[in-house]
């Protein structure tokens with residue numbers, strides 16, 4: 001053993017592996033040394049450079065040429081992003097560079113290109129500059145482009161308060177003050193074309209704004225994004241039908257938003273990304289930054305604005321990620337019908353024999369829960385297209401409600417909540433990080449967003465043949481509708497157009513509701529911000545908040561397709577059935593549902609929602625099984641007194657007495673016997 005001049009044992013750094021002391025004790029220098037001179041260098045060894053996203057084309061003949069083309073491709077990509085982020089009133093786009101600003105110089109240690117290559121400017125071809133130079137043109141905006149879930153986790157945890165890893169590996173995050181969508185702040189630019197094409201006015205979800213106001217908000221968002229050190233950019237696809245695929249770019253300030261869209265949109269392969277080019281639609285998500293109340297049309301500090309002509313969407317004043325998802329859905333509701341393709345707010349799955357079912361329904365009615373079925377292949381949980389070739393999912397992920405989620409009732413969804421999944425607004429133990437899915441402290445609308453392949457029997461690619469069954473889900477908080485009824489085509493159209501559900505989410509799930517009148521819903525918030533109490537809602541096409549054209553356009557397409565391909569319609573009530581006072585003597589088989597409910601709302605003092613129980617999920621699953629298997633097509637039916645609906649008398653595994661609401665309600669018709677839907681008395685007046 002070598003000694004230093006001062007007599008201490010010298011620390012061996014080479015060949016130590018073979019050396020052992022005579023007494024056999026191994027020292028910690030017994031392994032091969034690391035090939036690093038400094039700690040920084042050591043850390044730089046930890047990460048291997050990713051393969052370039054451009055595969056080397058004509059057979060790697062010249063590695064030099066390949067390197068150049070990758071550099072050129074990256075330059076073009078940055079130029080495209082700089083163009084996306086360009087102000088419309090200044091001459092150039094921002095100076096964008098790739099990479100994390102916190103990692104300056106790190107990559108250089110490994111011979112990778114410096115994160116500060118020549119920045120890319122984008123010059124406007126057509127806009128006259130109004131401000132030649134500003135401080136903003138002197139700074140860099142770092143672009144974090146299509147980061148992986150692992151990278152996004154690190155960004156979220158380092159920089160976004162309220163981001164944590166849960167015990168199952170999901171990323172728990174907070175969406176801020178808004179925990180649901182803001183339909184009253186969603187605006188569409190009304191120009192000559194859209195004035196003609198879209199549905200405007202009473203009942204329409206499209207609140208108008210003018211082009212100039214849109215540009216004002218766009219500029220506000222772009223300036224905000226450019227003022228940041230870094231922005232996240234996702235380039236992804238919508239629609240698994242590759243003929244009708246849309247390229248979307250999402251520019252956002254939060255890793256949460258980037259990971260959410262990574263999960264929810266279709267993830268491009270490396271080759272597809274190489275060919276991505278210019279996006280068809282761009283989202284500017286500046287959700288942390290409010291809109292300006294002095295700006296025309298602004299009625300709150302939130303504005304979600306869509307400009308179909310510019311193919312852009314701007315988000316100000318809300319960080320709720322569902323705005324991006326559903327904003328793009330609105331765009332598909334515009335684009336697809338123009339191609340003869342029906343866009344659907346529905347879940348979709350397929351049996352092993354290839355029988356496809358659609359599950360229409362408003363938020364919280366069970367599209368995700370019921371389309372995720374262990375015995376069937378999942379095509380998608382929320383947004384689909386029905387074209388001449390069959391159905392296709394628009395998205396690449398699912399967005400499940402998490403309130404009261406349990407392993408027992410929804411095992412596939414529970415198991416999907418793992419590394420990579422975004423968990424919004426849930427409450428967890430600060431030490432074990434175990435999530436308490438029953439906790440509504442932040443919101444009722446807790447959500448998980450995960451890639452569709454996290455469901456073991458997902459059908460990839462997410463496409464299927466023409467549907468055999470069209471299931472309309474209603475979550476009836478008033479106990480009017482039977483658990484299931486078979487519909488003929490006119491009835492299907494009637495229910496599709498009226499799209500009834502009570503707009504409230506899971507306010508008491510399967511649990512028994514407390515005795516009246518103490519039952520209250522003060523702390524309930526639904527998927528749409530501000531919904532506190534159940535409201536009977538008629539949402540055309542089971543998604544009036546997202547449709548762009550008049551509901552009859554979609555309904556006509558649905559009728560035509562159902563007839564052409566022989567699909568059967570079903571109405572399934574996943575809410576309450578019976579268990580409350582019902583005016584059976586005044587409601588007859590010929591009473592239209594909306595008249596009934598309109599009447600009911602005028603008599604609210606007599607009526608209470610939520611008496612009894614929400615129909616148990618296992619029963620609903622049995623009902624759905626019987627639809628899929630064909631059992632219900634051949635079952636015995638009777639006509640209900642209410643609405644003349646055809647209801648089966650028996651279903652395997654479901655207690656027969658719950659199939660007819662008449663068995664589970666107590667009639668109080670006598671209490672209002674003076675009024676027989678006269679529409680003129682005090683009780684009838686709305």
Ligand SMILES: Nc1ncnc2c1ncn2[C@@H]1O[C@H](COP(=O)(O)OP(=O)(O)OP(=O)(O)O)[C@@H](O)[C@H]1O
Pocket residue numbers: 361362363364365366367368369370381382399400401402403404405506509510527574575614615616617618620
């Ligand atoms: N009988 C039932 N059928 C379906 N869902 C039920 C039933 N009873 C309780 N639920 C609960 O209702 C919720 C349905 O939510 P789900 O995520 O499926 O809604 P959704 O229709 O997909 O809404 P969104 O469009 O907002 O995503 C789940 O939390 C589920 O556990």
Ligand SMILES: O=C([O-])CC(=O)C(=O)O
Pocket residue numbers: 180181322323325326362363382399527
């Ligand atoms: O958009 C959302 O926040 C959730 C959703 O799927 C819906 O409301 O239909």
Ligand SMILES: [Ca+2]
Pocket residue numbers: 367368369381382399400401
């Ligand atoms: Ca859902």
Ligand SMILES: [Mn+2]
Pocket residue numbers: 345362363382
């Ligand atoms: Mn939905």
